[in-house]
Amino acid sequence: MKDNGSTLTADTSAQGRHYVLVCSSCGRREADDGLVLDCPSEHAPALLRTEYASLGFSPSPDREDLFRYRSWLPAVRTQENAGRTAVYRSKGLGQALGLANLWVAFNGYWPERGALLQTATFKEFEAHTVLCRLPERQVMLTVASSGNTGAAFALACSQRQVPCLVIVPGRGLRRLRFRTPLDPCVKLVAIDDGDYPDAIALAAAISAISPFQAEGGVKNVGRRDGLATVLLSAFEEMGCLPSHYFQAVGSGTGAIAVLEAAKRLHSCVPRAATSLPRLMMCQNLPFTPIYTAWRQRLRAPDGESAACFRDAVNLVYADELTNWTPPYEIRGGVYDCLVESQGDVLVADNASVRQAVNMFLELEGIDIEPAVGVAVACLREAVARSKIGKDSVVLLNVTGGGRRRLSQDYPLTPAQPQLRLTRESLSPARLAETVHGVTGLCASAVSVA
Numbered sequence: 170m171k172d173n174g175s176t177l178t179a180d181t182s183a184q185g186r187h188y189v190l191v192c193s194s195c196g197r198r199e200a201d202d203g204l205v206l207d208c209p210s211e212h213a214p215a216l217l218r219t220e221y222a223s224l225g226f227s228p229s230p231d232r233e234d235l236f237r238y239r240s241w242l243p244a245v246r247t248q249e250n251a252g253r254t255a256v257y258r259s260k261g262l263g264q265a266l267g268l269a270n271l272w273v274a275f276n277g278y279w280p281e282r283g284a285l286l287q288t289a290t291f292k293e294f295e296a297h298t299v300l301c302r303l304p305e306r307q308v309m310l311t312v313a314s315s316g317n318t319g320a321a322f323a324l325a326c327s328q329r330q331v332p333c334l335v336i337v338p339g340r341g342l343r344r345l346r347f348r349t350p351l352d353p354c355v356k357l358v359a360i361d362d363g364d365y366p367d368a369i370a371l372a373a374a375i376s377a378i379s380p381f382q383a384e385g386g387v388k389n390v391g392r393r394d395g396l397a398t399v400l401l402s403a404f405e406e407m408g409c410l411p412s413h414y415f416q417a418v419g420s421g422t423g424a425i426a427v428l429e430a431a432k433r434l435h436s437c438v439p440r441a442a443t444s445l446p447r448l449m450m451c452q453n454l455p456f457t458p459i460y461t462a463w464r465q466r467l468r469a470p471d472g473e474s475a476a477c478f479r480d481a482v483n484l485v486y487a488d489e490l491t492n493w494t495p496p497y498e499i500r501g502g503v504y505d506c507l508v509e510s511q512g513d514v515l516v517a518d519n520a521s522v523r524q525a526v527n528m529f530l531e532l533e534g535i536d537i538e539p540a541v542g543v544a545v546a547c548l549r550e551a552v553a554r555s556k557i558g559k560d561s562v563v564l565l566n567v568t569g570g571g572r573r574r575l576s577q578d579y580p581l582t583p584a585q586p587q588l589r590l591t592r593e594s595l596s597p598a599r600l601a602e603t604v605h606g607v608t609g610l611c612a613s614a615v616s617v618a
Contacts, residue, residue, distance in 0.1 A: 188243055190217045190390065193501030201243065203304040206388040215500035218429060219243050219390045226438050228405060235294055238401045241433065243390050244301035248325075251297045254399045255284040256406035259565075261532030262545070266552050270562040272411065274403050278571030279535050280578075287348065290538065290569030291399060291423065292321035298395030299384060300325055308382035309334055309611055313372035315365040315419065315489050316341030317538075317569065319357075322384070323584060327352040332614045334381065334607070336372050338363040339589075340488060346581035354614045358607055359586040360595070364482050365419075365492050371595055374604050381608070387422045387496040396423045397430035400446075403564050404434055411564035413557050414446040417543035419490035421459060421503040423568065424448045428506045446564070448512030449557075450503070451547035453522060453539075456481040458493050459503060460514040469498040486519040487539035513556070517546035525549065538569035 189198050192208035194215030199205070208215055223240040235251035236242065255275040263271035275284050276291035286293050295318065303310070309332045312322045319335040324347060326333035332354045337345070339361035351357075360367050369386075376383035387393065404410060410431055416424050431445050452460045458478050462470040478493040485491060496502040506512065517525070526542035528549075529535075537545070548565060551557050575581070588610050594603045 186243070186245060187223065187240070188219045188221045191220050192217055193505075201302075201390075203245070203302045204308070204382060206383065206385040213500060216388060216393075216425075216496070216502060217390055218501065219394055224437055226401075226404075226434060228401070235297055235395065235398055238398050241397070241401070241430075242298055242301070242394050244298055246301045248297050248301060248329075250285075252284075252286045252293055254291070254402035255279065255282040256403045257282065259533065261534075262529060265528070265532055266549060267559050268552065268561070268563055270560065272403060272407055272562070272564050273533070273567055274399050274564055275535075275567045275570060276399065277535075277538075277567065277569050278575040278578075284571065287575075288317065288320040288324055288344075289572040289575050290317045290321065291396060291566075292318045292569075293325065294395035294398055295392040296321040296325040296395075299389055299391035300329060300331055302389075302391040303331070307380055308332070309380050309614065310384055311372045311376045311381045312336070312384045313365070313368040313386070314341060315368070315491065316344035317489055320345045320347075323347075323351055323355050323357065327355050330354050332611070334358065334372075334375065334611050334614075336360070336368040338365060338368055341365075342583070342586065344489075345584040346576075347584060348579045348581060350582055351584055356588075356611050356614050357584055357586040358588045358590065358610075360590045360592065362591050363595070364479065366479075366494055367592060367595060369494070371590075371603070371607075374600060375607055378604070378608060381611075387420055387425065387499075387502070392422060393426040393429060396426035399423070399566055400427045400430040400434075400564075404438075407562070407564075409440060409562065410434065410443055411446045412444070412562045413449055414564050414566065415449045415451060415544045415548045415551075416566040416568065417487065417490055417540040417547075418450045418452065418459060418495070418503075419492040419540075420495045421450060421506070422496070423566065424450050425496070425502065425506050427566075428510055445510050448506055448510040449547065449551065450507070450512065450514045451544045452514065452516050453485040453487045453490055453543045454516050454518045456485045456491050456493075457514075457516050459495055459497060460516050462497055463504075463507060463514040468504060486522045487543050489538070489540050490543065515547035515551060515556075517543050517550065521546040521550070535570055536573040537567055538572065541567050541569060544568075
């Protein structure tokens with residue numbers, strides 16, 4: 170990894186990490202080298218979680234960005250100006266819904282609120298933390314994305330000149346627009362007629378080859394703890410934990426992260442010693458694999474049921490949520506978090522989502538991503554059906570917003586893929602050829618760092 174001038178700052182814990190990894194299933198504890206994704210013990214799949222040396226909640230007073238919470242981030246270096254969640258008590262939307270204690274965790278671009286995320290979504294928190302967790306030895310990070318995560322990693326890796334391969338479905342390309350061109354160390358592959366799971370499958374095949382390194386998705390503790398800072402920022406501003414947490418989910422990684430953060434706060438901060446927030450996960454009809462499994466109280470989603478959702482990808486307004494293989498059954502995953510938090514899964518149709526997007530813009534004054542519209546629509550329906558009380562302390566995670574405002578303030582350049590593929594390229598007969606082509610494309614990028 171290359172130190173790009175003053176951008177990277179060595180942390181005082183760089184010689185010895187300030188946390189250990191703990192398996193959610195067997196409790197095994199082990200040191201981290203920045204790349205570990207799985208427990209080596211033989212048991213069913215389970216998420217690793219971080220256990221930090223710092224047992225108290227101690228934000229760093231010298232930082233106002235993501236790394237304000239570095240004592241609870243699995244990072245051995247920091248990034249300057251990494252951005253942070255803007256948290257405020259809603260007036261317009263809260264009054265319209267009759268919720269006096271509706272708080273908004275805004276993640277995106279809204280300068281007047283101090284929100285300056287360059288890709289307009291909270292995925293930047295994932296990217297910065299994952300990169301600051303990596304060891305110094307050379308790898309080619311491989312990231313599969315529906316669009317927003319790919320944009321965040323492309324930007325962060327470009328800024329630091331960290332070699333990275335980003336694989337996205339063709340429809341996700343519209344989310345990869347930047348204020349400056351990407352560094353050549355970042356290579357972009359688009360599967361024109363593909364979906365998110367197609368990108369995941371190709372990334373897995375490539376990551377089996379050195380020096381390619383799977384970023385890991387939900388298994389990467391850097392991802393989850395980076396997203397967990399949304400709740401840490403909210404706790405600082407609110408002075409308490411919310412009773413209900415609303416977020417639109419595709420994989421559910423952000424909601425899992427929030428519960429993990431809530432449990433840390435619950436165990437060490439007296440004013441947080443209330444019930445854990447109820448996770449209210451929201452999905453866009455008719456693409457509802459998590460909702461369907463939860464309604465049937467299945468520990469593991471039915472394979473045939475999951476596969477049928479592929480046909481619904483093109484039928485939803487919030488296509489960034491179309492992951493039909495979410496981390497539902499894995500130990501420590503979506504199912505466990507819903508049970509532990511006494512949470513629920515809600516759904517909204519496209520018409521309701523569009524109305525909610527317009528409602529937020531009118532009442533709060535900023536544009537939001539389609540996924541956030543799903544959460545707002547579900548929140549409105551939950552209030553109407555008395556699923557939450559008028560005095561509930563609600564935290565709404567605006568996972569992305571201000572993209573339109575960003576494009577008004579800056580000219581944005583669309584990223585151009587270096588390689589375009591089709592699903593036919595991913596067939597067993599063509600896969601070896603495709604992988605060879607992608608690895609050849611990336612050879613020059615690895616030599617940059």
